[in-house]
Amino acid sequence: MAEAISTLPSPSPAPGSGRVTKTDETPRYNRAWIGRLFIYATLIAMAAAYLMPLWVMVTTSLKPLEEIYGGSFIGFPQNFTLDAWRVAWSQACIGTECTGLKPYFVNSLLIVIPAVVLSTGIGAINGYILTKWRFPGANLVFGLLLFGCFLPYQAILIPMARTLSLIGLAGSIPGLILVHVSYGICFTTLFFRNYFVTLPDDLTKAALVDGAGFFRIFWSIILPTSIPIIVVSCIWQFTQIWNDFLFGVSFTSGAHSPITVALNNIVNVTTGRKQYNIDMAAAMIAGIPTLLVYIVAGRYFVRGLTAGAVKG
Amino acid sequence: MSTLEIDRVRKSYGSLEVLKEVSISIDTGDFLVLLGPSGCGKSTLLNMIAGLETISGGEIRIAGRVVNDLSPKDRDIAMVFQSYALYPTMTVSQNIQFGMKIRGVPKAERAKAVQAAADMLQITHLLERKPSQLSGGQRQRVAMGRAIVRQPRLFLFDEPLSNLDAKLRVDMRTEIKRLHARLGTTIVYVTHDQIEAMTLATRVAVMKGGVVQQLDEPQTVYDRPANVYVARFVGSPSMNVIPGTLRVEGDKVMAVIEVQNRPPATISGIGLSRDAAARYAGRPVLVGIRPELFSVANGQPGTITVDIDVVEPTGPDTLAVFQLGGVEVTARLPPKQVEAGTATMLAVDTSKLVLFDPATENLIK
Numbered sequence: 132m133a134e135a136i137s138t139l140p141s142p143s144p145a146p147g148s149g150r151v152t153k154t155d156e157t158p159r160y161n162r163a164w165i166g167r168l169f170i171y172a173t174l175i176a177m178a179a180a181y182l183m184p185l186w187v188m189v190t191t192s193l194k195p196l197e198e199i200y201g202g203s204f205i206g207f208p209q210n211f212t213l214d215a216w217r218v219a220w221s222q223a224c225i226g227t228e229c230t231g232l233k234p235y236f237v238n239s240l241l242i243v244i245p246a247v248v249l250s251t252g253i254g255a256i257n258g259y260i261l262t263k264w265r266f267p268g269a270n271l272v273f274g275l276l277l278f279g280c281f282l283p284y285q286a287i288l289i290p291m292a293r294t295l296s297l298i299g300l301a302g303s304i305p306g307l308i309l310v311h312v313s314y315g316i317c318f319t320t321l322f323f324r325n326y327f328v329t330l331p332d333d334l335t336k337a338a339l340v341d342g343a344g345f346f347r348i349f350w351s352i353i354l355p356t357s358i359p360i361i362v363v364s365c366i367w368q369f370t371q372i373w374n375d376f377l378f379g380v381s382f383t384s385g386a387h388s389p390i391t392v393a394l395n396n397i398v399n400v401t402t403g404r405k406q407y408n409i410d411m412a413a414a415m416i417a418g419i420p421t422l423l424v425y426i427v428a429g430r431y432f433v434r435g436l437t438a439g440a441v442k443g
Numbered sequence: 444m445s446t447l448e449i450d451r452v453r454k455s456y457g458s459l460e461v462l463k464e465v466s467i468s469i470d471t472g473d474f475l476v477l478l479g480p481s482g483c484g485k486s487t488l489l490n491m492i493a494g495l496e497t498i499s500g501g502e503i504r505i506a507g508r509v510v511n512d513l514s515p516k517d518r519d520i521a522m523v524f525q526s527y528a529l530y531p532t533m534t535v536s537q538n539i540q541f542g543m544k545i546r547g548v549p550k551a552e553r554a555k556a557v558q559a560a561a562d563m564l565q566i567t568h569l570l571e572r573k574p575s576q577l578s579g580g581q582r583q584r585v586a587m588g589r590a591i592v593r594q595p596r597l598f599l600f601d602e603p604l605s606n607l608d609a610k611l612r613v614d615m616r617t618e619i620k621r622l623h624a625r626l627g628t629t630i631v632y633v634t635h636d637q638i639e640a641m642t643l644a645t646r647v648a649v650m651k652g653g654v655v656q657q658l659d660e661p662q663t664v665y666d667r668p669a670n671v672y673v674a675r676f677v678g679s680p681s682m683n684v685i686p687g688t689l690r691v692e693g694d695k696v697m698a699v700i701e702v703q704n705r706p707p708a709t710i711s712g713i714g715l716s717r718d719a720a721a722r723y724a725g726r727p728v729l730v731g732i733r734p735e736l737f738s739v740a741n742g743q744p745g746t747i748t749v750d751i752d753v754v755e756p757t758g759p760d761t762l763a764v765f766q767l768g769g770v771e772v773t774a775r776l777p778p779k780q781v782e783a784g785t786a787t788m789l790a791v792d793t794s795k796l797v798l799f800d801p802a803t804e805n806l807i808k
Contacts, residue, residue: 333528336495341542341589342516351541355532 192216192411199407215408219416223409225396226385232416234386235393239373239420241304242389246311247368253312254319254364255357259349261320262327263335273324279317284377287314295382307382307389311372318371319364326360327353362431370421390417446471446629447492447597452501454487454653461487462653464501469646474623474630476640476661478676479650485633486601488650492631493522493599506596516545521590522599525606527582529574529589536561536570539588560588563625564618580611587622600632604639616642637677641665649673666795671804674731674797680775683732684799685768691724698730698798700747700768708747708767712793719807728807729799734762736795737774739781740788747789754783763787 191199192215194208202209221231260266261273291310292301300306330353338348354361379389388396394417398410425432447469454462462484469475477485490496492503494515503510510518521542529538539560540553548556561567564584574582583603590598603619604612620643623630634640640647641661649656649664649672657669668674674682687700690709697711710730715723740746747767755762756778763774763781774789781787798807 331526331528333524333526334530336490336493336515337522337524337528337589338530338541339495340493340515340520340522341593342545343541347545352530352532 188411188415192408192415194408196404196406196408200404215406215412216416219397219409219413223397223413225393226400228386232390232393232397232413235388235390236416238304238387239390242307242311243369243372246308246315246372247365249308250312250315250319250368251361251364253316254321255323255354255361256349257316257320258323258325258327259353261324262330263332263348263353264345273320276317276320279314280321282317284314288377288381292382302382302384302387304383304387307378307387310378310382311368311375314378315368315371318367322360322364322367323357326357330356359431359434362428366424366428366432369424373421446473446506447475447631448502448504448507449488449492450502450504452488452491452503453499454484454491454496455499460653462491462499465650465653465655466501467648467655467658469629469631471629472627472645474632474643474645476644476647477631477633477650478635478637478640478647480635480676483650484653485635485650489599489601489631489633492518492597493520494518519596520599521593521595521597522601523583523586523590523603525602527574527586527606529582529585531574534571534573535566535577535585535588538574538585539592542589542593556592557588560591563591563622564588579607580615583607583615584618587619591622591626596629598628598630600630602634603632604634604636619643637679641677647677649676651676667797667806668731669806671729671731671799674799678733680734680762680773683734683767683770683772685730685732685770685772686801687728687730687768689720689723689726689728689798691720696720698728700730702747702749702768703766704750705748708749710747710791710793710796713796713798714794715798716808723798723800723807727801729801729804730768731797731799732772732791733795734773734775736792737763737776737789738792739776740790743790747791748786749789750786751781751783754781 187205190206190208191204193211193213195210195212195214198209219232221233222229223231225232225235257276261269295301295306295309300309334352335348338352343351373389374391375389376391376395379392380395383389383392394413397413447467449465449467451464451466452462453460453464465484465488467475477488479485487496491498492505494510494513498511505518505520515522529535530541533541536557539557540548543553543556557570558567561570564587566581566584566588569577569581569585574585577585586603600619604615607615616639619632623643632639632643644661646658647661647664648658649669651672657664657673659667659669664673664677668677668682671684674684685700687698687710690697690699695711696713696715697709698713700708700710702708749765749767749772751763751765752771753764755764759778760775761778761781763776765772765774765787799805800807
C-alpha cells in the first residue's frame with residue numbers, strides 16, 4: 132500500500148517532461164507539414180497545366196458554336212449541349228459523305244483488333260522460339276528483328292505500297308492490318324523475348340520429360356505465366372495502331388480509312404466557320420478507346436514493364 | 444539385369460569435348476550418384492540420359508533399348524530438377540498430373556495416382572496450392588511427386604537438394620533414401636556434395652574433366668580411392684596425401700616421412716602386394732591417410748611424434764593440424780586429448796592406409 136502511494140507523485144512530473152519533448156518536436160513536425168504542402172502544391176499545379184488542353188476540349192465540345200465565337204474559350208459552358216458530339220458521331224461530313232465518325236470508328240476497330248491479336252500472337256511465338264527453342268543464328272535473327280524497331284515509318288512507305296499492290300491488298304482494310312502486323316512484330320517479339328528469357332529453362336525441360344510438345348508447352352505452361360507481358364504488348368500495339376495516321380492515310384482511302392484519317396478530314400476540310408465544338412468532340416471520340424485501354428489495363432502495363440527487373 | 448548402360452558416350456560442343464568416352468553400367472534398383480565439381484560434365488551426362496541433350500558419340504541403353512534418338516517422353520524416365528521446375532500457374536495437383544494428362548490417362552485414374560503420391564510424400568494438404576505458396580522443401584516434394592506418378596524405369600535427379608538450407612537438406616536426403624527403399628526404382632542422381640554421394644548411393648561415379656575417375660560402391664571409393672583426386676574429393680576433412688619413401692625389409696613394408704626439426708617418422712606394417720612392394724621399394728610414394736586413422740599413442744610401437752600447430756574442436760571430436768612430410772596434415776582425434784603448441788605422439792591405423800604413385804597419382808595396388 133505504502134509503495135502504491137509512493138508511486139503516485141511520480142506521474143505528476145511526467146506531463147512536464149512530456150511537454151518538453153512536445154515543444155522539442157513541434158518545429159520538426161511543422162517543417163514536415165510545410166514540405167508536404169509544397170509537394171502537393173507543385174503536383175497539383177503540374178497536373179492542372181497538363182490537364183488544361185483536356186479541359187478546353189471537354190468544355191468546348193459541350194458549347195454551342197455561338198457561345199464559342201461570342202465568349203471565352205476556357206470558361207464553363209453556359210448553354211450545355213451534346214449536339215456537337217451527336218454531329219461528330221453520325222452527321223459530320225467527311226469528304227462528300229456526311230456519315231460522321233461512326234463508320235470510320237468501326238473501320239479502326241476492324242483494323243486494330245485483328246492486328247493487335249495477330250502481332251501479339253506472332254510476337255509471343257517468336258519470343259518463345261528465340262528463348263526456349265534456340266537454333267543456330269537465333270541471336271542474329273533477334274538482332275535483325277530488333278533493327279526493325281528503329282526503322283522510321285517513312286522508310287517503308289514506298290516498298291510497302293508496292294508489296295500491297297502486288298498481292299492485291301492495296302487500299303483495303305486487310306492490307307492495313309498486314310502493314311501493322313509486320314511493323315508491330317519487331318516490338319512484340321522484343322517484349323516477349325525479354326520476358327521469356329527470365330523463365331527458367333528447366334520449366335521447358337520438365338515439360339518435355341512430361342511428354343509435352345512445342346505447342347503444348349507454349350499453351351499450357353509459357354502463356355499462362357505471361358499475362359503481364361501480353362497486356363503490355365496489347366496496350367502498346369493498340370495505341371500504336373489506333374493512333375496511326377501515316378499508314379492509314381497512305382494505304383487506305385475513302386470508306387476504308389481509319390478514324391484518324393477521318394478526324395483529319397473533319398478538322399481540316401470545312402466550309403464556312405470552323406466548327407470548334409464538333410472538332411473537339413470528334414477528337415475526343417477518336418481518343419477515348421486508347422484512354423479506356425489505359426484505365427482498364429494500366430496497372431498491368433506498369434507491372435509488365437517492370438517484370439523481370441526485380442526477382443520474385 | 445542392367446537398367447542403364449552408358450557405352451563409350453561422348454559429348455562435344457564444337458571442338459570442346461566435355462565428355463570423353465564415359466562408360467557406366469548399373470543394375471535394376473541401383474542408386475547411381477554422379478559426383479564431381481561443377482563443370483565436370485555430370486549434369487550434361489544426366490541431360491543426355493534424359494534426352495535433353497544430344498549424344499555426340501557412343502550409346503545409351505535403358506532396359507536394353509538404345510535411346511540415343513528417342514525423345515525424353517519415350518525413354519521411360521522421370522526427372523527432378525534443381526530449381527524444382529514446377530509449372531507456376533498450375534496447382535500442386537495439376538503439376539503432378541500434367542504428364543498423365545498429356546498421355547491421356549483417364550481423370551479418375553489420375554486422381555488416384557495423385558492421391559497415392561501425395562500420401563507417400565505427405566503433401567495431401569497442399570494439393571490445391573500454387574507453387575509460389577510453398578516452401579523450398581514442399582516444392583521439392585511436389586517435384587518428386589510429379590516424378591513418382593510417372594512410374595518410370597529410371598529416376599533422374601539433378602542436384603535436387605542444392606537449393607535447400609542445411610537442415611532441410613539432411614531431412615530430404617533421408618526422404619529420398621526412404622523413397623528409393625520403398626519404390627526400388629533405379630536412380631541416377633547428380634551432386635557435387637560428397638556426403639550426399641556417400642549416404643545415398645549404391646554406386647558412385649566420381650567425375651573430373653569429362654572422365655569417370657572411379658566407379659565403385661561408396662565405401663570402396665572412400666577406402667580405396669582410385670587416385671589422389673578421388674581421395675581428396677571424397678571425405679571431409681579430406682584425406683591427407685603425404686610425400687614419403689617406401690622401404691621394404693623382408694616381408695615388412697614401411698613408409699618413411701620427413702618431419703620438420705625431428706628425425707624422420709617411420710610408419711610400419713603397411714599391407715602391400717609382394718609385387719608392388721618390389722616395384723616401389725626405395726622409391727618415393729604418396730602416403731594417403733584419412734584423418735580418423737590417427738590416434739593418440741599410449742606407448743605402442745610404430746608411433747610418430749609431431750608438433751601440433753592448430754586444434755579445432757568440432758564437438759564430437761577435435762581436428763588437430765600439424766606438419767608432416769612438408770605438407771599440412773589433419774588428424775581427427777577424440778576431444779581434449781591434444782593441445783596446440785605441444786609435441787604429441789600419434790599412432791596410425793595402417794590397415795586402411797593407401798599409397799599412390801607420385802608420377803601418375805594412381806593408387807598402388
